[in-house]
Each structure stands twice: as C-alpha cells, then as structure tokens.
Amino acid sequence: VVRTIDWDGEAVVIVDQTLLPADEVLLRLREVDELAEAIRSLRVRGAMALGVAGGLGIALAATRAKERGDDPEAACRAAGATLAATRPTAVNLGRGIDLVLDALALGHDAVVAAAVDLLAADVEANRTIGRRGAALVAELAGRHDDLRLMTHCNAGGLAGVEWGTALGVVRAAHEDRMLAEVFSCETRPLLQGARLTAWELERMGVPYRVLTDSAGPVLVTSGRVDAVVVGADRIAANGDTANKVGTFSHALAAHRAGVPFLVAAPEMTIDATTPTGADIPIEERAEDEVLTLAGHRTAPPGARAWNPAFDVTPADLITAIVTERRVIRLDRGERPVS
Amino acid sequence: VVRTIDWDGEAVVIVDQTLLPADEVLLRLREVDELAEAIRSLRVRGAMALGVAGGLGIALAATRAKERGDDPEAACRAAGATLAATRPTAVNLGRGIDLVLDALALGHDAVVAAAVDLLAADVEANRTIGRRGAALVAELAGRHDDLRLMTHCNAGGLAGVEWGTALGVVRAAHEDRMLAEVFSCETRPLLQGARLTAWELERMGVPYRVLTDSAGPVLVTSGRVDAVVVGADRIAANGDTANKVGTFSHALAAHRAGVPFLVAAPEMTIDATTPTGADIPIEERAEDEVLTLAGHRTAPPGARAWNPAFDVTPADLITAIVTERRVIRLDRGERPVS
Numbered sequence: 001v002v003r004t005i006d007w008d009g010e011a012v013v014i015v016d017q018t019l020l021p022a023d024e025v026l027l028r029l030r031e032v033d034e035l036a037e038a039i040r041s042l043r044v045r046g047a048m049a050l051g052v053a054g055g056l057g058i059a060l061a062a063t064r065a066k067e068r069g070d071d072p073e074a075a076c077r078a079a080g081a082t083l084a085a086t087r088p089t090a091v092n093l094g095r096g097i098d099l100v101l102d103a104l105a106l107g108h109d110a111v112v113a114a115a116v117d118l119l120a121a122d123v124e125a126n127r128t129i130g131r132r133g134a135a136l137v138a139e140l141a142g143r144h145d146d147l148r149l150m151t152h153c154n155a156g157g158l159a160g161v162e163w164g165t166a167l168g169v170v171r172a173a174h175e176d177r178m179l180a181e182v183f184s185c186e187t188r189p190l191l192q193g194a195r196l197t198a199w200e201l202e203r204m205g206v207p208y209r210v211l212t213d214s215a216g217p218v219l220v221t222s223g224r225v226d227a228v229v230v231g232a233d234r235i236a237a238n239g240d241t242a243n244k245v246g247t248f249s250h251a252l253a254a255h256r257a258g259v260p261f262l263v264a265a266p267e268m269t270i271d272a273t274t275p276t277g278a279d280i281p282i283e284e285r286a287e288d289e290v291l292t293l294a295g296h297r298t299a300p301p302g303a304r305a306w307n308p309a310f311d312v313t314p315a316d317l318i319t320a321i322v323t324e325r326r327v328i329r330l331d332r333g334e335r336p337v338s
Numbered sequence: 339v340v341r342t343i344d345w346d347g348e349a350v351v352i353v354d355q356t357l358l359p360a361d362e363v364l365l366r367l368r369e370v371d372e373l374a375e376a377i378r379s380l381r382v383r384g385a386m387a388l389g390v391a392g393g394l395g396i397a398l399a400a401t402r403a404k405e406r407g408d409d410p411e412a413a414c415r416a417a418g419a420t421l422a423a424t425r426p427t428a429v430n431l432g433r434g435i436d437l438v439l440d441a442l443a444l445g446h447d448a449v450v451a452a453a454v455d456l457l458a459a460d461v462e463a464n465r466t467i468g469r470r471g472a473a474l475v476a477e478l479a480g481r482h483d484d485l486r487l488m489t490h491c492n493a494g495g496l497a498g499v500e501w502g503t504a505l506g507v508v509r510a511a512h513e514d515r516m517l518a519e520v521f522s523c524e525t526r527p528l529l530q531g532a533r534l535t536a537w538e539l540e541r542m543g544v545p546y547r548v549l550t551d552s553a554g555p556v557l558v559t560s561g562r563v564d565a566v567v568v569g570a571d572r573i574a575a576n577g578d579t580a581n582k583v584g585t586f587s588h589a590l591a592a593h594r595a596g597v598p599f600l601v602a603a604p605e606m607t608i609d610a611t612t613p614t615g616a617d618i619p620i621e622e623r624a625e626d627e628v629l630t631l632a633g634h635r636t637a638p639p640g641a642r643a644w645n646p647a648f649d650v651t652p653a654d655l656i657t658a659i660v661t662e663r664r665v666i667r668l669d670r671g672e673r674p675v676s
Contacts, residue, residue, distance in 0.1 A: 021637070021638040183644065185552075186526070186628065186636075186637075187552075188524070188526060188550040188551065188552060189550055191631070191636050194628070194629070194636050194637045194641070195636055195637065198637045198638050198641045199638050202638045202640050202641065208641070208642070209641075209642045209643055209644045210628055210629060210637050210641050210642070210643045210644075211628065211643060211644045211645070212526040212527055212551070212583065212584070212628055212645070213526065213550070213551055213552035213584075214523075214525075214526060214551040214552070214583050214584025214587060214649075215583050215584075215644065215645070215646055215649070216587075217586050217587040217590065217649070218583065218586050218646065218649035218650075219644070221586075245550065245552050245553050245556065246550070246551075246552025246553075248555050248556050248559075248591075249552060249554075249555040249587040249590070249591065252555065252587070252590040252591060252594065253586075253587065253590060256590065290524065290532070290548055290549065290550055291532070291548060293529070293631045293632045294631045294632040294633075294634045294636070295632075296632045297360075298524075298529050298532050298533055298632070299359070299524075299532045299533065299536045299548050300359040300536050300537050300540045302540050303532070303536045303540065303546070303547075303548050304546070304547045304548070305547055305548045305549060306521065306547045306548075306549045306553065306557070307549070307550070307553070308553055308556065311552075311553070311555070311556035312556075
C-alpha cells in the first residue's frame, strides 16, 4: 500500500491527489513552503492527512533548520504559523502542528519522532473506527449482508495515511463480506468523490456507482441505501459537524427517511473549544473552482461564484459519531463533550 | 429577443442550448427525426419548450407530408409517437403533441395554426406567472426591495419560448426593482444553471452568483435568500412536483429554515391523471454525463454511475405553486386538483 503521506527521513512524500485517478505521482517536499502550497492546492487533503501534514511540516522545519544551522524553535514556530493558515476549517491541521511543537524542548530527534508517531496513530485509529463503524451499520440495519452505503467526498485512505474513516467503515464492511454496493457522490467542485473515492473503491473491489451530489438526497429517500457514512473536518462540542459542502443535504434527506447518518472521525477531530457549528470557520475557496470544468470556462464571462468548501450538519440530523474510542449516539442525546 | 424555439413557416428553429453560453447557434430542423435528436440531446429542453416542441413537431410532420404527398394523419401520429418517447418525465411534451393532433381533422393549416398558437400561449402564460410570482415573493418576504432569490436548473426563457417561469418571476421582480441578487445552482451534470440561467441573468443585468448544487441547502439555511423559486416538469394532482434533480435537496433545506419554496409553472404542467409523485416516471440518462467533464473522463475507467434527471419534491415541502391562473398554497392545504 502506498501511503497518502509519509516521511522518508528527510522530506515529506505525498501522492499528488489533484492528478488522481489518471496519474499516480509521488511528490517529495523538502521545504515548508512546498508543503503549504500542496495543502492549499489540495495535493494533500482530508482531515486526518492534514493533521499528519501539519506535524510532518514541523519535522521538516526542524530538519532543515538543523542542516542549515538555523534556530530550530524559530523555524518550527514560523512553519506552524504558515501551515496553520493554509486551511481554516479542519481542526486536525492545527492539532497536528501543536502536538509536534510540544516536543520542541526535547530536541530535533524528539520532534521528528512525534511527527512520525502521528502516522502510525492515524492508521491505528482509522482501523478501529472502520471496524466499529461497520458493526454499527450492521446493527442499525438489522443484518450483516447485502448492505448499501452512500458516502460524500473522500474520507478514505487518501484523506488519512492509508486506511480512511468513512471509507474505513466501507473497507471493514467489505472485508467482512457485508456490502452489496457503495454510492459515491461526485463532490463538486473538485470531484473528490468521482476521482478519489471511486479510485479507492475500484482498488478495494467493491461494487460502486458515482452520482451527482444533487442525486444523493433522492437516493437516500428512495430506500436504496441502508446508511450514509461521512467523515468530518471539525466536530463541535455539541456534535454539530463540519464536513465537505453537500453533507448537510444528505443528512436532511436521511433524517426525513429515517436512514442512519453516521460520522466517522478520530477523536482529534472533536474540538471542545468550539461550542456549536455556528462557531466553526468555513473556508471559502476560489470562484474559478465552480466557474470552470476541467480547465474550460462554463459560466458566462461576467459570472461570479459562491464557493464554500464545507457546510455544517446540525447534531439533530446525525445518528452517531464513531471514533477510535467510542460511539457517540447523538440520536439518544449523547454529545461529544458533556 | 431571439426565441428559444420558433416556427419559420416551414421548419422549427431552435437555439442550440448545448453550445451556450460560448456560442449562440440557431438550428433549423426540417425533419421530425432531427427534432427528436435535438430533444434527446437537450439542444432544446425545459418543460414549456418541450410542450411547444411537441406541438411544432406535429406541424413539421404535417408540412412535410403535404409536400411529399404522404398521408398526413399517419405521418402526424408517427411523429407524435416518436417525439413522445424522447423524454418521459415532462408532461408538457405529450400535452403539446396531443393539443396539435386534435386539430388533424381540420387539415394542414389548422394543425400549423394550433402549433403556432402554443408559442404565443406560452409567452403569455409565462408573463402572468412571472408577475404573480414576484408579487407572492414580496408578500411572503414582507418587503418589495433588496430581495434575494435562489433557483435551480433553468426555468428561464430558454426553457420556454422567451420569458420563463422561475426566471419569469426573477425577470418581473427585476423590472420592478425588487431584486438584490439571484443565486443560480450550477445543476450537474449538464450545468443548465451555470451555463443557461447565468447567461439569462447576465443579459437581464441582475447581480447573480453561481454555486454548486451541494451548496444550495446551506445557502438557504444561512439566511441569505428570501425564497427559492424553481420550475416543474410534472406536477401530480396532490402537488408533488418533479423537477431537475437537486430540487428536492433545496426544498428540504427551505422547509427546515422556514424559507418560502415556490414552484412556477403553467397549468399545462399539472397532470390530473398522476395522483402523486410516486406515479411520475423518472428519466435516467446516460452514465457518461456524470463520469465525464467537458469531454474528459474524471472517474476511474471501471466506474458506473446513477444518473436520474429529476427528483420529486413532496407537496409538504412546497409553499405554493404559481400558475397563469392561480396561486395554489400547498402550505395552507390547497392542492392542484381537488
């Protein structure tokens, strides 16, 4: 398995996700600015991968500072500020940065070790989430086979190190032969669902279909899926969840139809300092992402766009949040932070 | 004003909507098969335009039969069968065909006159719908200025002859200086919102923004729109409304947020023989529409898609249906057919 993001001892190595599924290209990033550019342009993306990228970015700064004889603390803190500013919604990015900065006083090797620890911790947390989520899907559906799931965007191995959260649930369910089919919403404007999730499902060998985001709600209410499973970029203390824009629409439909709506995410995604969804900053991205398709302008020359990258699904529309430590049954009044 | 669809005395003339907004190309269609191809490939589309196209298709068959000395009745009935089969969801197509076939016994000139009457009737009905809808939006918002509307797909002049239903409401509101801004959901997979509605809004001079379909629900619940206004492809007797896929998601959001959700459509769109939305046939279109972007394959080679062209918005999510004859307040228990 190629890791989405890794540390080769001197540099951060990532799969360039903007080129998938057509091309599988590894990028070796030796400078913090290169990593920051890769994050901004979504070459590396996804909540968990961003957490790891934040941490590895500090290791990168510490390693370059050591080679060049620069002050490591100043270099690492500057790197942390640069990286944290790249994407405002995902809480994991800042968490990864802070966890590794905490090791600064212990020296270069401890900083790198703390960053590398994030890689293994992510894989381990994802596997646990996957198994627990698959068990919950089966429990809620009342059966262990012929299950149909829908997901949005990519909360797969590509959004973490190698396993995935929402797609970790799919992966675990597939290993246990529980799945009949998975529906992947394409996820405009950048098509993480059609490009990345489809690519992962193809490699898993799971039967799947791609659909427009706008068809997700009617799929959910048509009785053709047993559960919707998505990842998260930030979970507020009350359970309100920021995830890729479009998630909210599927949750509205699932709630109307009584279909379980599950959020799969590591504990690190829960932000106790954010009381509710209204307190989560929502990144707005470039208008051209919406106004062009595959490099071609589709809208008239004068057109403007509104391009929020995320939306917030209120806790009352979510059945449960599955983490590596617990299942939080929002539908029973449980909350991530009480 | 160039008409979306027209009759030049011998042939049907349409604007090729697949080429907008980049190119404005008129096509002159002299044969029923050419018209059928134009309908299937969405060169001419939109509920009202399809009704007119159905009627003009019969005039086309009658005119060619007269020139060639063929049996007019056989030619017109064959044309009706061919055209009716092109798109199953929009009720207007079959209505337009039937209305003109009714004139068969009166001879060629009566057939052509009945078809040409559909053009004027559509323009007149659209203008009335627009004025009535704009008044309703202002009434529901409690003010006559600074109004913000959201629409989905294209229920504009391009979906009819020259005025539009949902965009007729926008047009009337703009003429009365009531509008601050219009939001146009791009409408995947074929981007009628980003291409066609944006083009019409640009020409009207209304400030507007394009957004992904998946951002529509969060826009609606964010308090940034005063009403959602859409067209319809078929309205069941109970008020359930089939419209472009994605409409349902915006209605779910509007209902949650208490934002008025209006359907603007001619009486012809109401199908008394269809009791509820469950009885409306939903067209599924080619998988490639979803799996490719601007001619480029985006999903992996093995990917399959699910591509319903429409969804059904249940009557309980719709505030009112506005026709050229009446306002049907579904939120007060009124129904199209009682």
